[in-house]
Amino acid sequence: MIRTNAFKAITLTCALAVTAACAGVRKTTTDVNPSVQRSPTCAAAIAVYNSRSEVPYDYYELAWVEAEGNSVWTTDNQLQTQIRNGAAKVGANAVIVNPVEQSKTTIKVLGEAIGTSSATQKTSALAIYMPADQGRVTTACGNR
Numbered sequence: 097m098i099r100t101n102a103f104k105a106i107t108l109t110c111a112l113a114v115t116a117a118c119a120g121v122r123k124t125t126t127d128v129n130p131s132v133q134r135s136p137t138c139a140a141a142i143a144v145y146n147s148r149s150e151v152p153y154d155y156y157e158l159a160w161v162e163a164e165g166n167s168v169w170t171t172d173n174q175l176q177t178q179i180r181n182g183a184a185k186v187g188a189n190a191v192i193v194n195p196v197e198q199s200k201t202t203i204k205v206l207g208e209a210i211g212t213s214s215a216t217q218k219t220s221a222l223a224i225y226m227p228a229d230q231g232r233v234t235t236a237c238g239n240r
Contacts, residue, residue, distance in 0.1 A: 101143060110142065120165065120170070121163050121164065121165040121175060121178045122163070122164050122165065123162065123163045123179075123181070124161070125160070125161050125186060126159060126160045127186070128157050128159055128160055129156060129158055132156050132158060134186065134187020134188070134225055135185075136184055137233055138236060138237035139177070139180040140236045141186055141237045142183050142188060142190060143232075144180075144190070144193055145190060147192065150192075151186045151190065151192065151226070152226075153227065154228070155229040156224065156225045156227075157224055158183075158189070158224060159183070159186040159222075159223040160220065161178075161223055162218065162219070163175045163179050163218070163220070164217070164219075165217060166217075172219075175217065176217075179193065179219065187225060187226055188225055189199070189224075189226055189230070189232070190223075190225075190226055190229070191223050191224065192222045192224060193220075194220050194221065195219070196217050196218070197217065198216075
């Protein structure tokens with residue numbers, strides 16, 4: 097009887113830890129240019145550039161968007177989706193992204209699997225607005 101109750105308690109604890117670890121991606125957005133206020137766009141209209149030199153037009157910097165999730169349960173695509181959503185909310189039509197940083201060591205990954213939140217991956221991006229690219233945004237989002 098005691099052995100059965102202990103097994104149930106351990107199973108419940110592990111299930112709760114895994115559920116907590118699967119909580120998802122955390123995103124923060126920091127306004128870097130309060131003088132520029134834009135209406136929200138849609139995530140489908142957010143172009144992604146890997147460096148400032150790739151951006152084809154002049155642009156305004158709107159916000160810094162950061163996304164973080166655990167390395168075991170979060171994909172790079174989930175991080176990118178959160179970055180795009182955050183950029184769209186501030187009215188951006190593109191982001192300049194930084195590479196995803198991962199802290200994957202065997203111990204951290206094992207710890208993450210049991211819910212200790214020790215293995216993370218992070219990325220950040222600068223949300224920008226390019227006035228010359230508004231036509232593409234209207235096509236992607238409609239008249240917002």
